Amino acid sequence: MSEYTDAVRFEGVSRSKKGCLYDVGFSVPKGTVMLLVGENGAGKTTLLNVLAGQYGADQGTVYLFDRPQSDDDPAERARMSVVFDTIPYGQSLNARQVGKVFAGLYPQWDDEAYNRYLDIFGIGEKQVIKTYSRGMMQKLQIACALSHNAELLVLDEPTANLDPGSREIILQCLMEYMKDGERSILVSTNMPGELDRYADGATMIHKGRVVFSGEIDTILNSYGIVKCGPDEVSGIDRPDIVGIRHSRYSAEVMVKDRERVAAKCPGMAIDPATLDDILVFTGAYGEEAAR
Amino acid sequence: MKKMYRALRYHDRLVVSRIIYFFLTFGYGAIFLWSFFKNYDGYRNLGMPESIENFEGTGTVLDYVYIGFRQQHNQWLAEMADRYLNSMYRFCAFFLAGVPVLLFTFVSWSSVLFTDRQQGWNRVLKAAPVTPKDRAKSLFIAKWRTIGICTAISMAIGFLCSRLTIGADFAERVFFGSIITVLIVVTVTTVWDILGAVLGALFPSARLNLTIGIICCLTMMTLAIPFFLFWESAAWMQYTSNYIFGPGWLILIAVFAGTQVLAWLVLKRACACKE
Numbered sequence: 001m002s003e004y005t006d007a008v009r010f011e012g013v014s015r016s017k018k019g020c021l022y023d024v025g026f027s028v029p030k031g032t033v034m035l036l037v038g039e040n041g042a043g044k045t046t047l048l049n050v051l052a053g054q055y056g057a058d059q060g061t062v063y064l065f066d067r068p069q070s071d072d073d074p075a076e077r078a079r080m081s082v083v084f085d086t087i088p089y090g091q092s093l094n095a096r097q098v099g100k101v102f103a104g105l106y107p108q109w110d111d112e113a114y115n116r117y118l119d120i121f122g123i124g125e126k127q128v129i130k131t132y133s134r135g136m137m138q139k140l141q142i143a144c145a146l147s148h149n150a151e152l153l154v155l156d157e158p159t160a161n162l163d164p165g166s167r168e169i170i171l172q173c174l175m176e177y178m179k180d181g182e183r184s185i186l187v188s189t190n191m192p193g194e195l196d197r198y199a200d201g202a203t204m205i206h207k208g209r210v211v212f213s214g215e216i217d218t219i220l221n222s223y224g225i226v227k228c229g230p231d232e233v234s235g236i237d238r239p240d241i242v243g244i245r246h247s248r249y250s251a252e253v254m255v256k257d258r259e260r261v262a263a264k265c266p267g268m269a270i271d272p273a274t275l276d277d278i279l280v281f282t283g284a285y286g287e288e289a290a291r
Numbered sequence: 292m293k294k295m296y297r298a299l300r301y302h303d304r305l306v307v308s309r310i311i312y313f314f315l316t317f318g319y320g321a322i323f324l325w326s327f328f329k330n331y332d333g334y335r336n337l338g339m340p341e342s343i344e345n346f347e348g349t350g351t352v353l354d355y356v357y358i359g360f361r362q363q364h365n366q367w368l369a370e371m372a373d374r375y376l377n378s379m380y381r382f383c384a385f386f387l388a389g390v391p392v393l394l395f396t397f398v399s400w401s402s403v404l405f406t407d408r409q410q411g412w413n414r415v416l417k418a419a420p421v422t423p424k425d426r427a428k429s430l431f432i433a434k435w436r437t438i439g440i441c442t443a444i445s446m447a448i449g450f451l452c453s454r455l456t457i458g459a460d461f462a463e464r465v466f467f468g469s470i471i472t473v474l475i476v477v478t479v480t481t482v483w484d485i486l487g488a489v490l491g492a493l494f495p496s497a498r499l500n501l502t503i504g505i506i507c508c509l510t511m512m513t514l515a516i517p518f519f520l521f522w523e524s525a526a527w528m529q530y531t532s533n534y535i536f537g538p539g540w541l542i543l544i545a546v547f548a549g550t551q552v553l554a555w556l557v558l559k560r561a562c563a564c565k566e
Contacts, residue, residue, distance in 0.1 A: 017566075018566075049566075052414075052417065052418040053417045053418055053565070054414060054417055054418070054565065054566060055565055055566050056564075056565035056566070071422065071423055071563070072422050072423075074420035074421060074422060075420065076420075077418065077419060077420040077421070078419075078420035080418070081418075082418040084414060088412065088413075088414040088415050089412065089415065090412060101412075101415075105415075105416075105419040105420065105421065106419065106420065107420070
């Protein structure tokens with residue numbers, strides 16, 4: 001493993017075509033798990049596709065292992081593995097044949113590890129991909145991604161189609177993969193509650209822009225939900241408000257800096273927020289706060 | 292050219308026009324064979340008998356079929372064999388010579404599906420430690436491997452079947468005829484691939500793309516009619532075995548090679564572009 005600070009760093013990445021991105025900038029430090037959260041259509045998959053070399057960016061630079069990403073550097077690509085949102089392998093192949101394709105592509109392919117993951121995930125070697133369930137397709141992609149000794153794992157909603165048992169097995173495998181502290185994971189999800197206990201950091205994207213990026217504990221310590229009467233909402237500074245959920249006799253207000261709000265409005269009860277709460281308030285109730 | 296890669300993604304939306312293309316290719320195969328048989332009088336000299344008494348045979352499997360029928364005690368079968376012998380030979384000749392064309396049409400179609408399947412793998416390849424040039428090379432080689440294997444098999448079947456049933460002279464003609472067919476079909480398919488890529492880049496709207504694709508396809512195929520008729524009227528089949536390196540062949544091989552080079556350049560650029 002070579003020396004570098006950030007496994008991935010996005011600097012001012014913008015894209016105006018399908019799946020817009022605006023000045024996206026954040027990094028995934030070496031040895032960490034970074035969640036990329038956001039509602040559907042926020043730009044998560046687009047950003048991961050830029051990182052995976054599928055899409056181009058109009059502006060900005062993507063750094064891989066502290067070096068600008070280049071299409072002509074196969075060695076750099078070999079250090080990264082990608083799990084796409086849909087399975088990109090030929091549907092008429094089976095797991096064994098897919099393994100052979102990967103063995104030809106990746107110099108550090110580990111056939112033993114691949115077989116082990118197939119066993120763990122319960123995937124038959126001879127079963128043809130088109131007969132797989134969606135969850136099995138996802139598992140096969142993860143087995144491939146984990147089997148070539150990559151330093152950076154990029155996963156696009158890996159647990160979206162999995163049952164709780166399979167999800168737990170995969171998360172355990174990912175934790176095992178992270179054991180030596182030299183590897184990093186960037187994983188997108190719109191259900192951060194499933195993954196946040198395994199992650200070190202989180203980056204939220206909303207409408208193609210980064211809302212926040214940092215350590216999960218810091219973020220969760222900062223955000224909070226104020227529970228107050230409908231007429232008390234006006235007492236909170238607008239820039240602090242992320243979203244407002246109204247009910248008949250009360251309101252819940254998501255705030256970015258709960259300490260500051262607490263200091264300004266001493267009588268109000270402020271509960272800690274989860275990443276799921278932040279996603280809900282930003283996606284579903286953010287428009288009203290912006291008005 | 293920057294949008295070329297997108298074109299490859301739009302490629303799959305052209306499937307409907309591909310289906311039309313498939314039938315047109317199939318139709319042209321039939322026209323090709325019909326024009327071939329219209330002028331080909333070889334079957335008349337294959338020893339067609341008036342009856343079993345003066346039957347000399349062609350020295351092929353069909354002789355046994357015929358004799359088998361004639362030796363039946365069933366009068367009706369014997370009469371049918373006499374009456375339809377000529378038609379039977381002609382039908383077998385047509386069918387067997389059609390094998391390479393039919394198979395190759397199928398190959399042409401399956402190579403399209405193969406390309407579509409490559410779209411998925413392309414995502415893996417783009418994320419893998421492979422340079423764009425190597426990616427293009429792998430796609431090009433993979434496609435040609437498929438075409439090559441299937442062509443060889445279909446030509447071998449066509450040759451063997453016609454050799455066994457109609458005779459050596461006919462088999463030779465089928466063999467050279469199928470080489471020409473393969474060259475023409477691959478050239479047309481490749482031109483279509485290139486057109487599809489360029490059209491996809493110029494007209495991202497799927498419906499517009501489809502309409503233009505169909506118009507181009509029909510135009511291209513309409514232009515091909517005089518081409519086939521010209522070749523047929525020149526009785527090219529009569530000369531193929533004697534003039535293998537004649538000007539017609541050279542022009543055909545040059546056009547074929549030119550389209551392949553162009554296809555390679557387009558593919559190389561397309562692989563280097565990002566969506």
